[in-house]
Amino acid sequence: MQDFVEAAEAAAEAAGQVIRPLFRSALLVEAKGDASPVTEADRKAELAMRDLLRRRFPDHGIWGEEFGPERQEAEYLWVLDPIDGTRAFVTGRPLFGTLIGLLHRGRPVLGVIDQPGIGERWIGLAGERTRFRSPLGGAPGCRPCARLAEAELSCTSPDMFEPKDRPGFERLRAAARRVTWGGDCYGYGLLALGLVDVVAECTMKPWDWAALVPVLEGAGGRVTGWEGETLTLESDGRVLAVGDPALLAEAVDLLRN
Template structure:
């Protein structure tokens, strides 16, 4: 039976293919459309996902794919790739390098391989279930979450306050009030920073599978935990909440506040 590591070369090649599409378009004049959820979509999103899908179809025709731009194909397969060609499209279209390509692989619904690629800076995080996270960057950095057992000492990050509704906003506010400091924005890049020991906690909501599938192996391979707000494993049919803690000791306190 194949192991997750057997598919690492595919994930790396997919990131290279996506990056070759994305880099020439970054900070260029792009036609930006509006999706139903009002997030911007560019040709870079679509072309990058097409490139990844073509590579997966060629190498692993029996695998499934779940992608943000082109939906599901064979999602009931044992091995399913979960793709977000540009996570943080708002950052991309405004020229900020706080976006990334997310390539995750699920085995029977469980995240076993994850890759976060920042094609503009050349940074790449790679996680495999049961193995230490790897990080590639000309700027250096060690993929290891730092100790931070107390919420009052934690650096908290969140993609946007706009992702919370009347039910979730007070729960997030409780964590924000307890944390040392809060930084907004970053999308998947914030989770990469958590894996480098620069952020201690990331709390998001309304997350889709393509937003979190690649993050789990990266964070857990760096010593952290990535769950829903109740501390449960993330699932395809979950509620869209995500809680990433660099120090697992933070998980119980944060989950208690997020439970309301």
């Protein structure tokens, strides 16, 4: 697996070399079909990662947000989001990140959350302790928090919830001590550092969550769907992450009941 970790870190570096010069610069922003912003940085960063991974592992599959799947049926599938949190990126806020996940027969076994603007990186590998590097300090590890009444809840935006999902989230929100908004993948990184306790979100694609699973589980947390089920490439986009596994049953009950 060390070859895979080295490749994932090299891909993160390649993406960062594209992204950093464009951060807080004048960018032409287009609209995707779902109206989310996409920039030159998204596309060029994904192409850089694809090229590197394709050369190192020609028999692996690649599925990226910008350019879709390639050899999706392969035993190993790299899942890429060059800029998770594009809205933060285009407005100059360093709460975005590059996500690099590796699935083995559909199961996430490697994940990298890279924040190229401030130089922070989380590395998760199945069965191993999550690693974290940052010029700001900090150590990986989810904190104990067995009751939602004591939990910090994080979510990217209230606008991401469809009408059928909003009641469940509102029940969870009411049970938590407090909720903070914004962050995209960075919120999950904070959960892995023991600074928040729960994240619940919807409309998540495989490239949004694949890298998060090994990072959070290697920090002691859990990542599931809203029913408490294992996430798969066929999941419905609803993601629940908890730092203390003792929170999972209570959170699932509120989300689905």
